[in-house]
Amino acid sequence: MTRASDMFDRFLNTFAAWALALLWILPLAYAVWTAIHPSAYEANFDLFAPLTTENFVKAWQAAPFHRYFLNTFILVTMILAGQFLLCTLAAFAFARFEFPGRNVLFALVLLQLLVMPDILMVENYQTMRLLNLVDTIPAIALPYIASGFGIFLLRQTFMTIPKELDEAARIEGASVLGVLWKVYIPLAKPTYLAYGLVSVSHHWNNFLWPLIVTNSVETRPVTVGLSVFSAIDSGIEWSVINAATLMTSGPLLIAFLLFQRQFVQSFMRAGIK
Amino acid sequence: MLKSTFLKAVAATALTFSTWASAQAVDLQFYFPVAVGGKAADTIQELTAEYVAQNPDVNIDAVYAGSYQDTVAKAITASRGGNPPQLSVILSVDMYTLIDEDLIVPFDDYLTTEEDKKWLEGFYPAFMENSQTGGKTYGIPFQRSTPVLYWNKDAFKDAGLDPEVAPETWEEMVEFGKKLTKKDASGNATQWGVRIPSSGFPYWLFQGLAIANGAELVNAEGNKTNFDDPKVVEALQYLVDLSTKHEVMAPGIIEWGATPKAFFEGQTAMMWTSTGNLTNVRDNAPFDFGVAMLPAKVTRGAPTGGGNFYLFKGASDEQNKAAVEFVQWITAPEQSAKWTIATGYVAPRAETWETEEMKAYTADFAPALVARDQLEFAKAELSTYQNQRVTGLFNDALAAVITGQKDAETALKEAQAQADEILAEYR
Numbered sequence: 001m002t003r004a005s006d007m008f009d010r011f012l013n014t015f016a017a018w019a020l021a022l023l024w025i026l027p028l029a030y031a032v033w034t035a036i037h038p039s040a041y042e043a044n045f046d047l048f049a050p051l052t053t054e055n056f057v058k059a060w061q062a063a064p065f066h067r068y069f070l071n072t073f074i075l076v077t078m079i080l081a082g083q084f085l086l087c088t089l090a091a092f093a094f095a096r097f098e099f100p101g102r103n104v105l106f107a108l109v110l111l112q113l114l115v116m117p118d119i120l121m122v123e124n125y126q127t128m129r130l131l132n133l134v135d136t137i138p139a140i141a142l143p144y145i146a147s148g149f150g151i152f153l154l155r156q157t158f159m160t161i162p163k164e165l166d167e168a169a170r171i172e173g174a175s176v177l178g179v180l181w182k183v184y185i186p187l188a189k190p191t192y193l194a195y196g197l198v199s200v201s202h203h204w205n206n207f208l209w210p211l212i213v214t215n216s217v218e219t220r221p222v223t224v225g226l227s228v229f230s231a232i233d234s235g236i237e238w239s240v241i242n243a244a245t246l247m248t249s250g251p252l253l254i255a256f257l258l259f260q261r262q263f264v265q266s267f268m269r270a271g272i273k
Numbered sequence: 274m275l276k277s278t279f280l281k282a283v284a285a286t287a288l289t290f291s292t293w294a295s296a297q298a299v300d301l302q303f304y305f306p307v308a309v310g311g312k313a314a315d316t317i318q319e320l321t322a323e324y325v326a327q328n329p330d331v332n333i334d335a336v337y338a339g340s341y342q343d344t345v346a347k348a349i350t351a352s353r354g355g356n357p358p359q360l361s362v363i364l365s366v367d368m369y370t371l372i373d374e375d376l377i378v379p380f381d382d383y384l385t386t387e388e389d390k391k392w393l394e395g396f397y398p399a400f401m402e403n404s405q406t407g408g409k410t411y412g413i414p415f416q417r418s419t420p421v422l423y424w425n426k427d428a429f430k431d432a433g434l435d436p437e438v439a440p441e442t443w444e445e446m447v448e449f450g451k452k453l454t455k456k457d458a459s460g461n462a463t464q465w466g467v468r469i470p471s472s473g474f475p476y477w478l479f480q481g482l483a484i485a486n487g488a489e490l491v492n493a494e495g496n497k498t499n500f501d502d503p504k505v506v507e508a509l510q511y512l513v514d515l516s517t518k519h520e521v522m523a524p525g526i527i528e529w530g531a532t533p534k535a536f537f538e539g540q541t542a543m544m545w546t547s548t549g550n551l552t553n554v555r556d557n558a559p560f561d562f563g564v565a566m567l568p569a570k571v572t573r574g575a576p577t578g579g580g581n582f583y584l585f586k587g588a589s590d591e592q593n594k595a596a597v598e599f600v601q602w603i604t605a606p607e608q609s610a611k612w613t614i615a616t617g618y619v620a621p622r623a624e625t626w627e628t629e630e631m632k633a634y635t636a637d638f639a640p641a642l643v644a645r646d647q648l649e650f651a652k653a654e655l656s657t658y659q660n661q662r663v664t665g666l667f668n669d670a671l672a673a674v675i676t677g678q679k680d681a682e683t684a685l686k687e688a689q690a691q692a693d694e695i696l697a698e699y700r
Contacts, residue, residue, distance in 0.1 A: 125354030
């Protein structure tokens with residue numbers, strides 16, 4: 001009896017997992033299908049429909065994507081490097097130092113999580129103009145570098161690291177930054193990986209702020225290039241738009257497939273779900 | 274020795290001269306949206322480059338700014354941030370919003386000569402309705418469109434109708450629709466008679482019905498709507514009856530973006546959509562198609578749509594003058610013809626249609642003329658102060674009636690009451 005119900009339970013689990021996975025992959029499968037077939041097959045499923053790469057060629061030519069890819073790459077690298085540096089130092093200070101006003105300051109950092117970045121758009125634009133940075137890649141990156149989420153996440157991780165390790169390192173003669181570099185950062189690696197993934201994918205996909213603060217091809221990211229295809233006045237060419245979408249999200253998809261195991265593990269350890 | 278000194282002197286003079294010239298040049302920033310596929314962005318960039326090449330005293334930086342919604346967001350943010358563009362193409366219906374936000378200046382101050390005034394009169398009046406208010410001109414029509422009826426000639430032939438004749442009236446559209454609607458054995462429609470998309474911004478195509486029924490949705494000041502006018506109720510009832518009573522159109526909300534595709538695949542024999550689709554349908558319809566004006570009730574009627582040029586506050590007099598000159602150039606016949614042929618937008622000035630290029634284009638592709646001829650009956654697109662909110666109310670009311678949650682009269686009465694509340698402070 002128990003065995004039969006166990007089996008039934010397992011069957012249900014497997015079935016549900018498959019059903020959810022299929023639902024999840026369906027839009028992606030549709031994107032791949034339409035991207036590699038001529039537009040006549042957008043809504044007709046025919047297993048032997050002729051294959052074509054023409055959609056990708058068309059999409060690639062619709063905007064200077066090679067430049068946009070370079071810009072996006074510079075942008076996400078710049079943001080990630082800045083975030084790691086700032087958030088590590090801030091989180092370390094909040095986690096391991098006693099100083100007056102610590103809790104108030106930390107509450108202020110947490111407050112940032114409650115504010116939608118879109119509300120600050122005008123204010124950020126004014127700041128970028130004061131710094132004379134409008135229409136540059138740093139202008140897209142700067143508002144995101146002091147990330148409240150990153151500080152919070154790293155602080156929580158640093159707090160879980162046993163104080164004994166810290167003290168042992170100090171007895172060995174390590175400086176404050178030495179302890180951070182040799183003890184805390186290596187132990188928080190899964191958190192860095194998880195946070196890095198969230199940050200990179202978020203900024204890879206960010207659209208409105210980059211569009212507003214930049215004006216030229218030399219500074220704009222791929223998402224702005226992708227928006228050329230949203231032509232509401234003239235009907236949508238699904239095959240080309242899907243080809244372009246696959247193209248622009250391709251690097252992220254490939255990276256995810258390559259590092260899938262590390263990502264999943266680091267998410268479990270870092271507790272972001 | 275002497276020669277080289279001389280050459281250096283010449284070079285130095287040339288250098289100072291060129292820096293002087295560029296220091297004197299007027300710099301303009303110009304935001305434009307793209308709402309049709311293909312080469313629209315490239316065409317604007319090319320035209321701008323051509324103008325700059327011809328006029329070395331002006332520098333124009335044409336900036337692609339996304340969709341219409343993105344463009345208005347970018348222009349407002351940049352203005353608030355103290356860095357407004359001098360010129361931008363934005364939806365004509367955003368005029369009251371931009372005035373309310375105090376971001377734009379009227380063109381009138383820079384159109385003072387007789388010649389300029391005549392130029393202003395050269396635009397089709399239907400397009401100017403959304404461009405002028407309180408006796409001032411705030412918008413110059415540029416990428417403008419209007420909805421038309423497309424029909425599948427093969428489907429008409431199959432249904433025993435004359436493939437060259439489109440429905441002229443509302444009654445005919447129902448009558449033709451009944452012949453064109455095909456159902457399979459289990460009663461599911463394989464081909465509908467007509468398709469009037471209602472997703473996203475249903476008010477636009479609905480205006481094609483309301484105007485034909487003699488209703489005016491809003492006054493010229495943009496501060497009083499007439500949503501509960503019996504003529505509007507009647508028009509909405511007709512739209513709903515198409516699917517519930519006459520069964521010639523699919524019930525429920527109909528997707529805007531998927532409509533051309535449904536037409537190409539024979540899921541509908543007629544569709545209502547923007548003239549912005551002309552090039553798309555021409556390239557992709559696998560059958561012979563026709564384009565006609567929207568059918569009439571008490572009159573022919575259609576809304577206009579699309580974007581205007583606006584002058585932004587914060588520019589110097591010199592910049593505004595240069596911007597107006599550029600607008601005059603790009604809407605001139607030769608440039609305007611190029612733009613219309615590349616995109617399918619309706620050329621906003623009568624003289625453009627008289628150019629050789631346009632004559633050749635329309636001789637080859639007569640449907641382009643239908644949109645122009647319809648302008649005679651066209652009225653302004655729905656636009657009010659607090660446009661997003663008021664149009665949103667109206668859209669919600671239309672959607673509630675189309676999906677059968679409310680009856681036409683109740684929904685429109687409610688929308689009118691809410692719109693009155695919002696607009697009261699602008700009267």
